Amino acid sequence: MARGxxxxYYAAKLKELVERGEIWEIRRLMGPTGPRAVVEGREFIMLSTNNYLNLANDPRLKRAAIEAIEKYGWGPGAVWAIAGYPELMAELERKVAEFKRTEAALVFPTGYATNVGSIPAIVDQGDIIVSDELNHGSIIDGIRLSRAEKIIYKHCDLADLEDKLRQVHKKYNKILIITDGVFSMDGDIAPLDGITKLADEFNAMVYVDDAHGEGVLGEGRGSPAHYGVEDKVDFHMGTFSKALGSTGGMIGSDRDIIEYIRNRARSWLLSTGFPPAVVAANIKALEIVMTEKERIRKLWENREYFKKGLDELGFNTGKSQTPIIPAIIGDTKKTRELAKMLYDMGIFVVPIVYPMVARGTERIRNEVSAGHTKEDLDRALSAYEKAGRSLGII
Structure with a gap:
């Protein structure tokens, strides 16, 4: 027991979070995650996962994992750098490089570990990072752990990015522009065509966190492929935990760069690797995403249908360009009330409020998948209509 x-002290701090409405209510899944899921004994339509291609429970991933367990066992033994890793890992890294269309790739235990390890390895004292103001928290933490200076540019604002680059040009050893490919709260896409053009002009490097773009944009290969600028991005970061339906992080680049990161990223060197079963499932997930384009087409059909439905009901879906479709309410209390009403009607969503988003932009973030049926989406839209009218939101 902790001292009294x-x-x-921490009970009082927790009470403050509860009173401000800044606490997460964690629900218990009682089966696999998918377009529908059993939560605490009830079946729900799931609109709150990143399982865009409905691969999280795909039988082929499960079969690959089981076969790997039979051959390699379960635990990795230690960190990969010390204990080595199964031969499957070399295959996975080759598969990631093929997927990212880079010379080489490195796999991390998580997407978070990829950013907090790779960013400090890439830049050093005397360098500067130019970062989008809405970048993911893992990018922010990676920047903080680095010894580089930083400067923030307005969200997806190429004019402001150019101004910031002009300010720092020739003052630092290296300039690194960092951006999400797809922004996880608004579902909008970074203008990578313009960003890479400015990088050429100011001799800057480009790092793209494409966690929410992989499997979704560019026929599944992500936001750089969507813009046709894969060869203009220096560091292709991603994750297996979204559209690929698994877990782990990845980064692709030139061979020497990847080997340098492998030997400098503390979150790779000091983290126990994931089990061989995960490696095998990740290989299978990449193979599916690179070959089964129908899944991506179905995802986009569902995205267009659901966004149109919310728009026609009168909800504010903001700047969404992807299967991340927010319903922006702009009030913490009403957002929480809406989420509860939807939950009571069998629609699994969670309220996103400050500090996750700025005050006045509180929302429910909907994420559709290729596995949703039209019946699922219609039922969700019907619930939105009923709850939205009851609360005076629409």
Missing amino acids: WVRD
């Missing part, structure tokens, strides 16, 4: 004063 320690317990009391």
